[in-house]
Amino acid sequence: MRVAIMGAGAVGCYYGAMLALAGHRVDLIGREALVTAVAARGLILEKGGRQQTVALGAGTDAGVAASADLVLICVKAQDNDHAAAALRPHLSPGAVVLSLQNGLGNAAHLAAQLGRPVLPVVVYVAVQMAGAGHVVHHGRGELVLGDGPAAADTAAVFRAAGIPTEVSDQTEAALWTKLVINCALNPISAITRLPYGRIFADPDAVRMLRQVVDECSRVAQAEGVGLPADIWDQVARIAAAMPEQISSTAQDILRGRRTEIDHLNGDIVRRALRHGLDVPMNGALLAMVHLVEPA
Numbered sequence: 001m002r003v004a005i006m007g008a009g010a011v012g013c014y015y016g017a018m019l020a021l022a023g024h025r026v027d028l029i030g031r032e033a034l035v036t037a038v039a040a041r042g043l044i045l046e047k048g049g050r051q052q053t054v055a056l057g058a059g060t061d062a063g064v065a066a067s068a069d070l071v072l073i074c075v076k077a078q079d080n081d082h083a084a085a086a087l088r089p090h091l092s093p094g095a096v097v098l099s100l101q102n103g104l105g106n107a108a109h110l111a112a113q114l115g116r117p118v119l120p121v122v123v124y125v126a127v128q129m130a131g132a133g134h135v136v137h138h139g140r141g142e143l144v145l146g147d148g149p150a151a152a153d154t155a156a157v158f159r160a161a162g163i164p165t166e167v168s169d170q171t172e173a174a175l176w177t178k179l180v181i182n183c184a185l186n187p188i189s190a191i192t193r194l195p196y197g198r199i200f201a202d203p204d205a206v207r208m209l210r211q212v213v214d215e216c217s218r219v220a221q222a223e224g225v226g227l228p229a230d231i232w233d234q235v236a237r238i239a240a241a242m243p244e245q246i247s248s249t250a251q252d253i254l255r256g257r258r259t260e261i262d263h264l265n266g267d268i269v270r271r272a273l274r275h276g277l278d279v280p281m282n283g284a285l286l287a288m289v290h291l292v293e294p295a
Ligand SMILES: NC(=O)C1=CN([C@@H]2O[C@H](COP(=O)(O)OP(=O)(O)OC[C@H]3O[C@@H](n4cnc5c(N)ncnc54)[C@H](OP(=O)(O)O)[C@@H]3O)[C@@H](O)[C@H]2O)C=CC1
Pocket: 006, 007, 008, 009, 010, 011, 012, 029, 030, 031, 074, 075, 076, 077, 079, 082, 083, 086, 100, 101, 102, 103, 123, 124, 125, 126, 127, 128, 129, 247, 248, 251, 257, 260
């Protein structure tokens, strides 16, 4: 199968590497520094204490998507419009397009921009770029694919590549659950630049994160979304499964990039406002992430 990955960052490089190792022809669409590094020595995948070089294609031109059967969109949510504009002229009619992103509404937004279906995918992985063309896996890796015509076959391709994948007709609820996890973990890691293991060792930080989750749960309830009863345990389990990971939002801050926070805690704050709910901890974290972002 030919696979194109729009957004060759941590998530795109990790799943691209896994698919390439399973024998698929993978092309990364990314920035110049990544393309130069991959052309010089392939993509480095560091996982389970082992480092290997993966052979795959990399370029800055989205035209490579024209021959892809499967297209993974792995840019941050704020880059969706540019990514869609670059891909739109090239996608072949039969290609399956997936959004591997945090936050609500990305797949629908991309589908409207691309004029074709885009399946949402909930991503449970901890990955980070250690440098151009060098991706490090810190834990997990499961995907939950939204149901749709090609979902079962696509999930089978992922599973055969060693990526635990299930198909669900409840992805909206699953994306909400992931959003709450992100609202708890991402901003505090971005503001402090600390990994989850260190954050969860601090009882005051844990109390604060419980408040974030309680606020998000009230907003979800107001929206008619049923979160799992053990939502706090899920947050704690994710943190425990990847103690060395800093959030993708923290990774943006460390690279001097603007972050996805408006699509995470920012989304909760906007929804709370519409329901007349007060979410002070989400609001405070949102403001603090904006303050540590580049101007
Ligand atoms: N990292 C993680 O562990 C996890 C991340 N996620 C989610 O997955 C999604 C991707 O995250 P992540 O991989 O961390 O993000 P990254 O920022 O590491 O990767 C995105 C990459 O896409 C590049 N990019 C953006 N727009 C374009 C474009 N038009 N053409 C080519 N390249 C482009 C970015 O470059 P530049 O930065 O220069 O703009 C960046 O290199 C996010 O929604 C995130 O929340 C979900 C689970 C875990």
